[in-house]
Amino acid sequence: MNKPKISFRNVWKVFGPTPEHIIETVKPETAVSDILAKTGHVVAVRDVSFDVYEGEVFCVMGLSGSGKSTLVRCLSRLIEPTAGKIIVNGDNVVEMSEEELRDLRRHKMSMVFQRFGLFSHRRVIENIAYGLEIQGVEREERIKHSYEILEKVGLHGWDQHYPHELSGGMQQRVGLARALAVDPEILLCDEPFSALDPLIRRDMQNELLRLQRDLQKTMVFITHDFLEALKLGDRIAIMKDGEVVQIGTPEDIVANPINDYVHEFTKDVPRVKVLTARTVMKPVTHKEELIGRAVAIDTTLEKLIPLTADTDDAILVMDGEDNVIGEVNRKRVMMALATIQKKEV
Numbered sequence: 001m002n003k004p005k006i007s008f009r010n011v012w013k014v015f016g017p018t019p020e021h022i023i024e025t026v027k028p029e030t031a032v033s034d035i036l037a038k039t040g041h042v043v044a045v046r047d048v049s050f051d052v053y054e055g056e057v058f059c060v061m062g063l064s065g066s067g068k069s070t071l072v073r074c075l076s077r078l079i080e081p082t083a084g085k086i087i088v089n090g091d092n093v094v095e096m097s098e099e100e101l102r103d104l105r106r107h108k109m110s111m112v113f114q115r116f117g118l119f120s121h122r123r124v125i126e127n128i129a130y131g132l133e134i135q136g137v138e139r140e141e142r143i144k145h146s147y148e149i150l151e152k153v154g155l156h157g158w159d160q161h162y163p164h165e166l167s168g169g170m171q172q173r174v175g176l177a178r179a180l181a182v183d184p185e186i187l188l189c190d191e192p193f194s195a196l197d198p199l200i201r202r203d204m205q206n207e208l209l210r211l212q213r214d215l216q217k218t219m220v221f222i223t224h225d226f227l228e229a230l231k232l233g234d235r236i237a238i239m240k241d242g243e244v245v246q247i248g249t250p251e252d253i254v255a256n257p258i259n260d261y262v263h264e265f266t267k268d269v270p271r272v273k274v275l276t277a278r279t280v281m282k283p284v285t286h287k288e289e290l291i292g293r294a295v296a297i298d299t300t301l302e303k304l305i306p307l308t309a310d311t312d313d314a315i316l317v318m319d320g321e322d323n324v325i326g327e328v329n330r331k332r333v334m335m336a337l338a339t340i341q342k343k344e345v
Helices: 019-025 032-039 067-074 098-108 124-130 128-136 139-152 168-181 198-215 226-230 250-255 259-265 301-308 332-344
Strands: 006-014 042-053 057-061 081-087 109-112 186-190 218-223 235-240 243-248 294-296 313-320 322-328
Touching: 006 019, 006 067, 006 218, 019 032, 032 042, 042 067, 042 218, 042 243, 057 226, 067 081, 067 109, 067 186, 067 218, 098 109, 098 128, 124 128, 124 139, 124 168, 128 139, 128 168, 128 250, 139 168, 168 198, 198 250, 218 226, 226 250, 226 322, 235 259, 243 250, 243 259, 250 259, 294 301, 301 313, 301 332
Parallel strands: 057 218, 057 235, 109 186, 186 218, 294 313
Antiparallel strands: 006 042, 006 081, 235 243, 313 322
16 A cells, blocks of 8 residues: 555544533443433544545445544544544644645545535536636636546536536536546545436446546545445445444455444345455465466456366466466365355355
């Protein structure tokens, strides 16, 4: 991994008249429901710590009320955290002045909202250019750049239309384009696709992955949909009652859910589509002697099954730099399938 772009350190958000007192007195084992019943305070984010790395898509997911949206709003200080540090590029966002925070929001961080948040009286191209306008970019330059972003998100020809003339998916593309137009280092996405129909939602997920391959932004993506997190996330943090329960890659979480709460998310996931060669391979020695068929480390078990079904030969596993890091064969694939079937019984 690269160095952390964002670091949460012991972050709390407590709603109520004396939130600092709650942090000082609450015991780790005390349930948030008990805190609410006894004190009237809502513990929305509870002692959260993790890193997000540069160029990573980091998904935060959980059920409604788990604290995920509050957490991302603390990152941009749309909601003021009660305690803790949030480090972005080495600077503590919590201690930033109004001017420093304004600069962070205008130049380094953009947000895509669930409800689009478009200006109904502005045409598409003007909505996209809004962030650049706030930055003070001259009109000719900001409109020119906005047309470039318009093309990237597949809205050619829709520049002079108003938001109400667009479908929900197209409106969300405008929202995404507006966020990208300022070329932010960090993109915050708060359940941006949850209001869309399933087919449009899938298209937007694919569009986001395509853009990420080209742009390599650091992205914090909030969702309540575990399948969406599996598809988009390099890593996933699962939250419950304001706490982070488990952090890992999609295959880590599917293969090794830490408790019953996480297992409920993973139990219906088709594991052959998530587990990869990384999971089933064995290390190799004498790499210079190895020749033969090879697959990438992220090749899914589903794709490995036909590759190994008709041969006892090992298939090499390569990392992103074409180095041999392991091997898989029919036996290891069959053992992985047997383990999956046992867990699903």
